[in-house]
Amino acid sequence: MTTVETATGPAKTMVLNMGPQHPSTHGVLRVALELDGETVVKADPDLGYLHTGIEKSCEHKTYSQAITLTDRMDYLNPLGNNLVYCLAVEKLLGLEVPKRAQYIRVMMVELQRISSHLVWLGTHAIDMGAMSVFLYCFREREEILKIFERFAGQRMMTSYIRIGGVALEPPAGWREMIGKFLKMMPSRVDEYEALLTENRIWQGRLQGVGKISLEQAIAYSMSGPTLRAAGLAHDNRKVFPYSSYEEFKFDVPTRTDSDCYGRYLLRVAEIRESLKIVKQAMDKITDSGPIRTEAPGIVPPPREKMKVEMEALIYHFKIFTEGFSPPPGDAYVAIESPRGELGCYIASDGSPKPLRCHFRSPSYVNLQALPLLIQGQLIADVIACIGTIDIVLGDVDR
Amino acid sequence: MSESGEQNATSVIVEKLRGWNAKAVSEVIEFHGETTVVVPRELLRATAEYCRAELEFNFLSDATSLDRFPVEPRFEVSYHLVSIPKKLKIRLRTKLSGADPTVDSVVPVWPGAGWLEREIFDLMGIRFNGHPDLRRILLPSDWEGHPLRRDYPTEGFRDVPSTYLPAFKKQ
Numbered sequence: 001m002t003t004v005e006t007a008t009g010p011a012k013t014m015v016l017n018m019g020p021q022h023p024s025t026h027g028v029l030r031v032a033l034e035l036d037g038e039t040v041v042k043a044d045p046d047l048g049y050l051h052t053g054i055e056k057s058c059e060h061k062t063y064s065q066a067i068t069l070t071d072r073m074d075y076l077n078p079l080g081n082n083l084v085y086c087l088a089v090e091k092l093l094g095l096e097v098p099k100r101a102q103y104i105r106v107m108m109v110e111l112q113r114i115s116s117h118l119v120w121l122g123t124h125a126i127d128m129g130a131m132s133v134f135l136y137c138f139r140e141r142e143e144i145l146k147i148f149e150r151f152a153g154q155r156m157m158t159s160y161i162r163i164g165g166v167a168l169e170p171p172a173g174w175r176e177m178i179g180k181f182l183k184m185m186p187s188r189v190d191e192y193e194a195l196l197t198e199n200r201i202w203q204g205r206l207q208g209v210g211k212i213s214l215e216q217a218i219a220y221s222m223s224g225p226t227l228r229a230a231g232l233a234h235d236n237r238k239v240f241p242y243s244s245y246e247e248f249k250f251d252v253p254t255r256t257d258s259d260c261y262g263r264y265l266l267r268v269a270e271i272r273e274s275l276k277i278v279k280q281a282m283d284k285i286t287d288s289g290p291i292r293t294e295a296p297g298i299v300p301p302p303r304e305k306m307k308v309e310m311e312a313l314i315y316h317f318k319i320f321t322e323g324f325s326p327p328p329g330d331a332y333v334a335i336e337s338p339r340g341e342l343g344c345y346i347a348s349d350g351s352p353k354p355l356r357c358h359f360r361s362p363s364y365v366n367l368q369a370l371p372l373l374i375q376g377q378l379i380a381d382v383i384a385c386i387g388t389i390d391i392v393l394g395d396v397d398r
Numbered sequence: 399m400s401e402s403g404e405q406n407a408t409s410v411i412v413e414k415l416r417g418w419n420a421k422a423v424s425e426v427i428e429f430h431g432e433t434t435v436v437v438p439r440e441l442l443r444a445t446a447e448y449c450r451a452e453l454e455f456n457f458l459s460d461a462t463s464l465d466r467f468p469v470e471p472r473f474e475v476s477y478h479l480v481s482i483p484k485k486l487k488i489r490l491r492t493k494l495s496g497a498d499p500t501v502d503s504v505v506p507v508w509p510g511a512g513w514l515e516r517e518i519f520d521l522m523g524i525r526f527n528g529h530p531d532l533r534r535i536l537l538p539s540d541w542e543g544h545p546l547r548r549d550y551p552t553e554g555f556r557d558v559p560s561t562y563l564p565a566f567k568k569q
Contacts, residue, residue, distance in 0.1 A: 048536040055521075056545055060552045091430050218482070221458050221510030232482070234457075239485055329429040332478055332489065334459060343460050343478070356546075360460035360478075368513045397536060 013041055016379075020049045024127045024383040027393030031370070031382070038378050043371040047364075050397040058357035062323030063089050064163055066357065071157040073359060074395035076116040079108050079148075080337045082161035084359075087242055088344040089163050091331040093298060093324075100289040101165035102244045107178075107281035108151065108160060109243075109335075110274040114185070115144040116338035117267045117274075121192060124264070124387040128205050133195055140188050143181050150177065164299035165292030175282065182279055189271055197265070206261035210373040210385035213258070220369040224340025224362050226389055229266045230258040236336040243335075247284070248277050263388040270338075298324045323352035330356075339363050339390050363395040407486055408433040411453055418448055434476070434489040442492045443502040443528075446477065450507050455479040455488065458504070461514035463522045467548035471495040473524055477504065477511075494524060503529035521546040 013036045020028040028049035034042040054073055058066040070085045071078040083105055090097065097105075122137030145155040150171045152160035160167050196202045212222070214230040227234055235252040237245040253269035255262040292299050300319055301312035318324075330347035340362030347356040366389050373385045405428075412435060416423050422445045425436035437445045449455040457480040464474040473494040480487050492501055503526035504511045515526045516535040523544035526532055534541060543550055 048538070051536045053545060056552055094430065218456055219509050221508065221514075234482055239482075240487070330434075330464075330476075331430055331432065332460065332476075334478075341459060345460065345462050345476070345478075347464050349466075355466070356462075356464045358460075358462040360462070364513065364517075365510065368510065 040374050040377055043374050050393045054398045055357055062352050068159050071159055073398050074392050076119055076392050077337050078158050079112040084335045084342050084344040086161050086163050088331050088333040088346045092326040092348055097293055098290040101291045103281045103284045104166050105243050107278050110277045111144050113274045113338045114271050115141045117271050120390050127383050127387050209260045209381045211259050221365050222369055225263050225266050226366055229255045229262040231256040236334055248280050250277050260384045260388040325350055325352050337362055361395040363391040367391050434491050436491050439492045439501045446504045446507045454483050455481045457482050458508035458510050461511055463518045465548045473499050500525040502527045505529055
């Protein structure tokens with residue numbers, strides 16, 4: 001017990017330990033809350049329970065081996081992690097990716113964004129006491145995971161995006177599969193909105209909770225839906241386009257209320273925008289064409305070529321035994337992940353392994369502002385705030 | 399904005415920095431369309447403040463560090479700045495020696511640097527003067543050493559041999 005000075009005179013506060021084994025902390029986040037009654041006086045997040053040293057491990061793997069590690073950081077956005085890592089390595093190498101592969105990448109990353117927002121919506125609803133939304137969201141997410149399984153052979157740890165392109169040709173019947181999903185999804189989003197948007201309990205729990213001003217959000221380097229809900233249309237897909245995003249037509253939804261309810265409405269709007277992008281990407285992807293750039297010694301040659309050309313076989317062997325060496329230098333690439341700005345900084349010293357590989361994870365930086373959001377709020381609001389920042393602890397701790 | 403247009407815009411920024419204080423720009427590196435301004439460590443915070451206040455770099459996107467062991471000066475600390483109004487990116491970098499890896503914190507300039515600098519302190523062992531809360535963040539508070547340094551082993555735990563080594567497996 002410590003004594004603090006409050007508006008009504010000296011008062012006793014107590015420290016409550018929330019987490020790390022707490023279902024609403026979305027993993028293993030521990031927050032030490034200093035409470036005055038039920039009001040939060042001070043909060044100190046404690047991280048690192050899921051720290052796996054991925055950045056250190058990357059330094060001891062070749063450039064192509066490290067892709068599998070990136071899947072495991074933000075486990076709700078493995079394709080986005082693959083993409084940012086590959087874009088950074090491609091920048092170091094000065095590698096151009098064929099348009100067809102770029103569109104496939106965009107389509108997959110946008111499907112991933114929908115699936116990540118669905119998990120967010122479902123788990124956040126369950127935190128707030130709405131059980132059925134969780135089941136509905138996971139039902140639709142399952143459809144997306146089935147699409148990933150068909151494309152990559154994996155539901156979650158896809159490693160589908162590779163240096164120079166993507167791993168595999170889209171599977172037979174992919175257009176029908178995604179077309180069916182796009183047809184079904186808008187009415188399902190309406191269904192979630194019918195359950196939540198006008199729901200009085202939902203509004204009561206979220207409206208006016210966890211407010212942050214735009215100035216503070218920028219000063220604390222917040223990005224993604226949390227920043228856009230504060231009123232700034234800053235989206236890396238529009239401002240610093242990558243992977244041909246400049247060719248796609250979509251809006252960047254913004255709101256000005258900057259509370260938990262605004263962040264909810266913003267993410268729902270983003271699901272609808274992502275559906276538009278997936279539709280456009282589907283139309284842009286031609287039925288045939290290269291999925292990987294031709295770069296001997298860097299990008300593995302197609303399997304058919306290896307069977308008839310000796311050089312292709314030698315390059316294949318060399319890529320998987322010793323790897324390739326980008327020129328010395330460094331590159332930083334930032335993309336818009338479902339949670340905000342996901343960055344990758346790679347420095348090369350001219351050897352086949354990165355000198356340094358750093359990931360700027362949006363969850364980590366956004367979580368920094370949690371004490372600001374919850375100061376003076378009730379314990380129940382802490383859960384709403386942690387939920388709407390949308391953290392993934394694998395991404396925070398890396 | 400096109401690649402060349404962006405290049406012109408960043409070279410204007412570099413010229414403005416030079417005009418403000420010629421000593422603040424000790425080197426400019428251009429690599430794959432990214433501009434890095436190397437700043438002497440005494441001037442880092444002042445340069446950062448100038449970038450935020452006068453050049454509209456209001457968003458600190460990332461802060462990270464690099465260890466070039468055994469080359470001296472072995473450490474590099476990089477700040478990736480974004481100007482939201484101007485849609486520009488620039489990187490500020492300072493080099494630190496292994497004997498004295500300390501630099502002024504930029505938390506007074508961008509509060510968002512708080513955790514990013516704590517992470518660098520925790521994993522790379524670089525100290526930030528004037529940081530309000532410089533504690534370990536990802537590792538336990540009683541951890542010894544800084545794992546992202548190049549002389550820290552990837553496998554094994556300090557002087558204990560790795561379980562992957564054949565000698566260890568036999569026992």
